[in-house]
Amino acid sequence: MGNWLVDILHDLRYAVRMLRRNPGFTATAVAALALGIGATTAIFSVVNTVLLQPLPYPQPDGLVQLTLHQSNANNYQTSLAVPEFMAMRGATHTLEDFCLYDFGGPGINLTGGDRPEQLKGIHVSANYFPLFGAPMAVGRPFTQEEDRPGGPRLVVISYGLWRSHFGGDRSIVGRTIQLGGEPYEVTGVLGQSFQPDPAADVWLPLDANPNSIDEAHYLLGAARLKPGVSLARANAELKIETEAFKRKLSDFQRLMGNNTTFYARRLQDAETGGNLRTLLFVLLGAVGFVLLIACANVANLLLARATIRKREIAIRAAVGAGRSRIIRQLLTESVLLALAGGAAGLVLGFAGVRALLAINPGNIPRIGDQGSAVSLDWRVLAFTIAVSLVTGVLFGLIPALNASRSDLNATLKESGARAGTGLRQNKSRSILVIVETALALVLLVGAFLLIRTFVAMQAVDPGINPHHVLTMQMSLAGQRFEKTSSVAQMEHNAEERLDAIPGVEAASADCYLPASGFSYDLTFNILGRAPSGKNPFTGDANWAFVSPQFFKVFEIPLIRGRLFTDLDTAAAPHVVIINQALAKQFWKKGNPVGQQMQIGIGIGPEFIEAPRQIIGIVGDVRDNGLNRNPPPIMYVPSAQLNDGVMALANRLSPIYWTVRTQVPPFSLSRQVEQQLRVSSGGLPVAHIRSMDEVMGESLARTDFNMVLFSIFAAIALLLAAIGIYGLIAYSVQQRTQEIGIRMALGAGPRDVRNMVVRQGMTLAIIGVAAGIAIAFAVTRLMASMLYGIKARDPLVFVSVAVLLSLIALLATYLPARRAAKVDPMIALRYE
Secondary structure, eight states, rough: OHHHHHHHHHHHHHHHHHHHHHHHHHHHHHHHHHHHHHHHHHHHHHHHHIIIOOOOOGGGGGGGEEEEEEETTTTTEEEOOHHHHHHHTOOOTTTTEEEEEETTTTTTEEESSOOOEEEEEEEEEETTHTTTTTEEEEEOOOTTTTSSSOOOOOOOEEEHHHHHHTTGGGTTTTOEEETTTTEEEEEEEEOOOOOOOOSOOOOEEEOOTTTTTOOOOOEEEEEOOOOTHHHHHHHHHHHHHHHHHHHHHHHHHHHOOOOOOEEEEEEHHHHHHHHHHHHHHHHHHHHHHHHHHHHHHHHHHHHHHHTTTHHHHHHHHHOOHHHHHHHHHHHHHHHHHHHHHHHHHHHHHHHHHHHHHHSSSOTTTTSSSTTTTTOOOOOHHHHHHHHHHHHHHHHHHHHHHHHHSSSHHHHHOOOTTTOOOHHHHHHHHHHHHHHHHHHHHHHHHHHHHHHHHHHHHHHHSSSSSTTTTTEEEEOOGGGGGSSHHHHHHHHHHHHHHHTSSTEEEEEESSSSTTSOOOEEEEEEEEEEOSSSSTTSSSSSEEEEEETHHHHHHHHHEEEEEEOOTOOOOOSSEEEEEHOOOOOHHHOSSSSTTTOOOOTTTTOOOGOOOOOOEEEEEOOOOOOSSTOOOOOEEEEEEGGOOHHHHHHHHHHHSSSEEEESSSOOOOGGHHHHHHHHHHHHTTOOOOHHHHOOOHHHHHTTHHHHHHHHHHHHHHHHHHHHHHHHHHHHHHHHHHHHHHHHHHHTTTTHHHHHHHHHHHHHHHHHHHHHHHHHHHHHHHHHGGHHHHHHHSSHHHHHHHHHHHHHHHHHHHHHHHHHHHHTTTOOHHTTTTT
């Protein structure tokens, strides 16, 4: 045991001495490894934060999200209606602490001070706090008795709001604060350690009616598995509750579908599943390729260095060092190099991940603002150390085996310059270059596919003109705006004031902002037409209420009929405008203008309204990143909503103010904000953006994927080019005498140049062919990340193969030109 430790320490001291003696080699190897390990660490730290770290709640493995599962499509619907949640609560043998909460809604206006402010608010049932283990810094949460329809106005505030707005005053408990112009009693302050998702400033009672028949899906449900209960057992009980619910509500059976059941998913899987998980593992695989290329480069450096040290190794063997001892010494050097590269890579990766996540990553959960939640915990440190050790062995093993295998007598007879020019070592280096080239091609194919995806999405017509449009949102939650007439009057006054601002073309107030995602999907009946299949309605489509100038602001073209006007009030006949997608789907040959449709069939009493006449057809608007077909849309005038729908909509989502300008949009933002405050009685606006920014955010995830893959591909291409250049340059140096003899016997510079180029391009072409085969197999994993292009697009594969071949030709041509300039007389005196 003692001798073993002494040998290890001796190997370490010798390795340090050898690496210090060759600072150029050491710096080059450490830099290449730092690049590969740093990129891998950066992506793993994101994977660790999003997928591996447990949720920040007590016993997170037992938390489940309640969903609707369509088994025939393997699809999960996370939004629930109150009756569905109440039915799921029947699964009491397997689940407990059932909790219901909303998505965060439009925000809550903190009023009563000199300057109103919009806060993030969530409505939750009382079980929310014990389910997620919310600690209380001061006071208490509200109780189940208080969380009821018509219950007291109570609020729990966040630690950050308590400190920033109330100075951490512990007497805040029991006092009232003004939210939306109404008094709310503060029952408690949540602890600083609580990290909810979604985050919020205030939590209000949900006040859900357990006897509600409202089928609108706008809530989230969660629960906890009872001790010792498996997820499969819980879902078996939920399936029984599904059947009981369908028997109880016959209409709902048709709405849900026979293949839809109540279903529980682990909360962490629900938050990070689907395309996000695929994206992160694809990115981790991509940086793994970069790391392998870096390893191949360093292995080639070590092989070249082993040639120079072959006589030294032979002498050590001659004085008694065994082969295993030599291999261990050389592996110690490579592992030491890898650990140095890992240490540098850890710093590089931590800085790099913040820089990468500063690029808008498209709402990756759990990473915080610009990656602030991504940290170096024990998993990342352990991963980096493990990668460094494995990497050290991986790139050091082949050179160590080759160096220890040499013929002792032959090596001692060779001169230093000719040592190590045997066929086996050249084969090893050639194989490594082929591997580098193949992996680089795979990454280039991935980058080119994502670049073409981004270009294709940029070329899609969004159906709107986003330029010179200013957007901002306002919360109308509260008793003051529960009546449609109050909202309509406020919006009318505000639009008049906005239209009077010099430089404003049009202004509107709407529940929907194009390219930001729809909040509502409603059923409808076409009067005079039978329902579709077993459903009690004709169809369903996206639904939005807008003010008359909405179509002018976004320059959405009118195809047929007319647009809304100020005369489409609550007292006028109810009307609706549909888009081309809806018209083509349900009126393939006929003209829908003049026909009637009734919206909200079977959803709930709030949505019951008189039939509406279709007065116009407008152009399609693409949504959600522009990466799908335009959805069918129904537009209704906001002034014609019934009070129940208006109150519910204001509770669930903000009003978006949109203003088309003749000048740069932000030059008018202060004037627009001032006029909106005056018109709304002092309500704050938030999230002020140009429509160009909104469109950019809708493409953020695709842009993020493209940038990352392009960075990885560029690094891989550079390393592969360096690898090819290094091998050919080294080969030319070792073959100087041979080249001199060839030229002395009559070979011209062109013959020598062609010979060297042929040697390098043979390796490159083999690598390209292998890379195409690998890319053809693995790019199918990227299918969900692509749009407008196939994962095996021939143009991409051909373009990348040509590009990599040209880079390889350049990397080969430079040493080939040097070889062609060899002076035969000098070469023959080389020995």
